[in-house]
Amino acid sequence: MKNQISIKRILIANRGEIALRIISTCREMGIETITLYTDTEKDLPHAKLGDFNINLGSGPLSETYLNIDRIVEICREFSVDAIHPGYGFLSENAHFAKRLEKEKIIFIGPSADSIELMGDKMGSKKRLANLAVPLIPGYHGDDQGDKHLLDQAIEIGFPVLIKASAGGGGKGMRIVEKQDEFQSALESAKREAKNAFGDDRVLVEKFIQNPRHIEVQVLSDSHGQHFHLFERECSIQRRYQKVVEESPSISLHPETREKMTKAAVEITSGIGYLGAGTIEFILDDSDPKKQKFYFLEMNTRLQVEHPVTEMVTGVDLVAEQIRIAAGEKISFAQDDLKVRGHAIEVRVYAENPEQEFLPSTGKITKVGDFSPVIKGIRFDCGYSDGNEVTIDFDPMLAKVISYASCRDMAARKLIQALDQTPFFGVTTNRQYLKRILAHPEFLAGKTYTHFAKTYEADLLEKDISEDERNQLFADVIAAHYFYKKLNTVVKGPSKGLSNDHLKSWST
Numbered sequence: 447m448k449n450q451i452s453i454k455r456i457l458i459a460n461r462g463e464i465a466l467r468i469i470s471t472c473r474e475m476g477i478e479t480i481t482l483y484t485d486t487e488k489d490l491p492h493a494k495l496g497d498f499n500i501n502l503g504s505g506p507l508s509e510t511y512l513n514i515d516r517i518v519e520i521c522r523e524f525s526v527d528a529i530h531p532g533y534g535f536l537s538e539n540a541h542f543a544k545r546l547e548k549e550k551i552i553f554i555g556p557s558a559d560s561i562e563l564m565g566d567k568m569g570s571k572k573r574l575a576n577l578a579v580p581l582i583p584g585y586h587g588d589d590q591g592d593k594h595l596l597d598q599a600i601e602i603g604f605p606v607l608i609k610a611s612a613g614g615g616g617k618g619m620r621i622v623e624k625q626d627e628f629q630s631a632l633e634s635a636k637r638e639a640k641n642a643f644g645d646d647r648v649l650v651e652k653f654i655q656n657p658r659h660i661e662v663q664v665l666s667d668s669h670g671q672h673f674h675l676f677e678r679e680c681s682i683q684r685r686y687q688k689v690v691e692e693s694p695s696i697s698l699h700p701e702t703r704e705k706m707t708k709a710a711v712e713i714t715s716g717i718g719y720l721g722a723g724t725i726e727f728i729l730d731d732s733d734p735k736k737q738k739f740y741f742l743e744m745n746t747r748l749q750v751e752h753p754v755t756e757m758v759t760g761v762d763l764v765a766e767q768i769r770i771a772a773g774e775k776i777s778f779a780q781d782d783l784k785v786r787g788h789a790i791e792v793r794v795y796a797e798n799p800e801q802e803f804l805p806s807t808g809k810i811t812k813v814g815d816f817s818p819v820i821k822g823i824r825f826d827c828g829y830s831d832g833n834e835v836t837i838d839f840d841p842m843l844a845k846v847i848s849y850a851s852c853r854d855m856a857a858r859k860l861i862q863a864l865d866q867t868p869f870f871g872v873t874t875n876r877q878y879l880k881r882i883l884a885h886p887e888f889l890a891g892k893t894y895t896h897f898a899k900t901y902e903a904d905l906l907e908k909d910i911s912e913d914e915r916n917q918l919f920a921d922v923i924a925a926h927y928f929y930k931k932l933n934t935v936v937k938g939p940s941k942g943l944s945n946d947h948l949k950s951w952s953t
Contacts, residue, residue, distance in 0.1 A: 451772040453477060453527045453552065458496070459517055460532030462828030463844060464748075465492035468530050471764040480524055482517075484510050486838055491830050498524060511535045514542055521551050528552035528771055530764075534840070537747040538565055554771040556721045556746045563717060564744040568611040568649055574741060577716040579709050582728060582740040584651030596628050598650050605653040608632055610639035610646075614743075616686025617642040621653055656894050658729040659683065660695055660739065662710035663755045663763070665722055667770045672715040673780045674707040675755050675763075681893040682882060684803070689898060690882060691751035692790040693758050696853060696891045697729065702737040713744065722767050724749050750793065750845065753824055757789035757849040788853045790860050792879045794869065796841040799878040800907050805841040806873040809834050813844075814867035822849040822856075823863045835872050843869060853891075857883045881905045 456472055457480040458465045465481055469492075472479045481496030485504040493499055500520055502510040509516075512535060521529065529551060531537035543558040555561075564570045571586045584606075585598035599606045599622065608631055610618025618639030620631040632648070640646040663675040679695035680688045698706070710725040726742040752763050761783070766776055796806040810833050816823060827844035829835070835843070846867065848860035861883050864876050882888055882905060887897070898905065 451475075451769060451774055453768060453772045455480065455497075455525065455527050456554070456768070457517070457521055457524070457526045457529045458482070458492075458532065459511065459529050459536055460534070461487065461492055461511065461839065462490070462842070463826045464532040464750075464828075466495065466828065467826055468532065468764055469495055471762055471768070474762075475765060475768065477768070480520065480526065482511065482520075484838070486834070486836055490828065490833055492828060507535075514545055518545065518549055518551070521549070526551060528554050528768070530554040530767070531747065533747050533750055538745070540565070552771050554721070554767050556719055556723065560717060560719055561746050564723075564746050566611055567609065567613075567743055568647060570744065571649070571741070573717065574713060577712055579713060579741050580739060582651045582654070582742075584649055586649050590647055592629065592632060595632060595648070595650055596625075599628055600625065602650065602652050605655075607651050607653040608635045609649045609651060610635065610643060611649055612643040612645035612647065613639055618646075618648065619686065654728055654730050654740075656730075656732055656896070657681075658695070658697055658731065658893065659688075659726065659742075659895055660698065660706065660729045661724045661726040661745075661749070662707055663722070663724055663749075663752070664710050664714050664719070665763075665766055665770070665776055666714045666719045667776050668720060668773055669775045671776050672711050672719070673776060673778075673783070674710050675759050675761060675783060676707065676785050677703065678749075678751055678754055679893065680751060681895050682888070682897045683895055684898045688751065688793075689879070690790065690792055690888075690893075691754055692788065692853070692856075693754040694785050694788065697731060697893070699737055702729075702739065706739055709739075709741070713741070719746075721746075721770050722748055722752075722763055750842075751791050753826060753845065753847045754789040754791045757824065757847060758785045758787055759783055760786075787849055787851050788856045789847060789849045790853070790856045790883075791845055791847040792860065792864070792883070793842050794844045794846060794864075794867065794879070795875045796835045796843055796869070796872045797875055798873045799875050799905070803875070805837060807835050807837055808872040810843075810869055811871040813869055816863065816866055820848075820859055820863055820866070822859055823847070824849070825863070825867065827867075829869075843872075843874065854889060857889065877907065878905055 455478040458468050469479050478497040480498040481492050482500050482502050483493035484502050487493050529546060536542040538561055540558040540561040543553045543561055546553045568586050571581055583602055605621060605623045608620045618635045620635045622628050622631045635648055636646040658681040660677050660679055662677050666672045677695050678691050678693045680691045682690040706727055713725055724745040727739045728742050730738045756763055797803045798806055810829055813831055824847040829843055846863050848856045850856040850859055861880050864880050
């Protein structure tokens with residue numbers, strides 16, 4: 447794809463798999479890229495694959511990926527046209543967007559005003575109240591007195607959800623079942639919100655008992671076009687963090703889908719949005735005849751789970767982001783879009799589900815491969831064989847996305863793909879993910895937000911007796927020597943189990 451737009455060089459203010467994802471599209475568009483990395487990341491793929499790769503040195507994030515002055519300095523030095531922030535880090539930082547505007551560097555994202563508006567849960571809901579967008583019954587006002595908030599909770603009716611106005615990721619969020627639990631939960635939520643975001647304002651909303659989490663991908667350009675790219679269901683979460691994402695949602699009635707996507711476009715057009723974003727909704731389908739949905743929040747950036755939308759629509763969202771930032775029109779019309787097939791994404795983390803999901807570190811001896819090739823698998827990975835996983839950054843190693851003509855087939859393919867990407871050398875959540883994908887309730891489409899908690903006993907590894915463990919270890923040892931003997935007989939290159947494999951399997 448030849449680049450016909452004004453942007454010729456992009457600095458990627460991010461790392462790992464999302465940096466590689468952006469590089470891929472930029473190469474297709476003929477755009478040069480600049481990547482950033484730290485001393486501990488010098489051997490990671492993203493540190494080598496840009497047209498220019500800049501070492502940020504060492505130190506805390508404030509001195510590396512969040513160092514706005516340093517990033518702007520690099521932009522000047524390399525005559526950068528635009529910055530793509532990926533997700534996380536500076537992607538939703540209004541101050542950063544304002545600084546780039548001042549420096550006449552294009553920010554591949556929305557305006558600072560949109561970031562500020564939609565980043566404030568309280569302010570955004572006040573604004574959207576004028577757009578006929580369904581909101582969860584609740585209190586979003588300025589009076590933050592303890593007694594006033596309690597009175598509002600009583601009026602709403604328990605259970606209620608206390609939610610930090612400035613936050614995300616479950617921080618500053620508490621479910622309150624009874625009135626006498628409200629005060630302690632409020633104090634805890636405010637304290638956590640203050641520590642995490644420097645802002646202890648909260649909302650109080652009705653808690654939906656069996657919700658689903660549905661989000662709509664949106665795109666808006668500077669020519670007045672506001673489109674949606676249908677929905678993703680991200681209901682399976684752990685501690686408010688998404689675990690499995692898929693598109694389309696099998697829970698939505700066609701009329702609900704139409705109303706929800708229409709509401710999403712009303713939001714982007716109503717606030718004059720620009721770029722890619724995600725409108726998140728809570729779906730209450732407790733009444734099978736009449737589904738209800740409510741606006742939750744908006745993410746003013748590309749989402750981690752954007753590949754599932756790309757798989758079912760055929761749209762390159764990063765390419766559209768770049769075109770929009772360059773002042774071009776979105777390259778398709780709303781009526782051109784159709785959902786074909788089904789896509790599911792899971793995130794492979796270096797963590798131990800059997801030990802409260804504690805992060806894992808170590809050297810990756812073997813990521814894995816897809817031999818034989820599994821048709822319809824996309825593997826977005828930020829690591830390669832020999833790379834070290836440290837505690838310096840988020841423990842996500844990769845995203846594995848499957849695509850098939852139906853949901854069941856997509857789930858089966860994804861389990862097979864997880865089998866072929868073992869990430870030897872570090873402990874991961876692969877088995878946990880496979881148990882979710884094979885769970886009868888998941889396959890039946892009963893994917894409510896409490897799924898991981900409800901079926902926790904099914905999803906975590908069962909303890910085995912010492913005798914069973916010893917027998918398993920003996921089986922692995924026997925397999926190792928069998929393959930070693932076989933290799934000796936055929937006098938071929940050793941394809942037996944390496945010591946690293948043996949150690950990983952036996953533990």
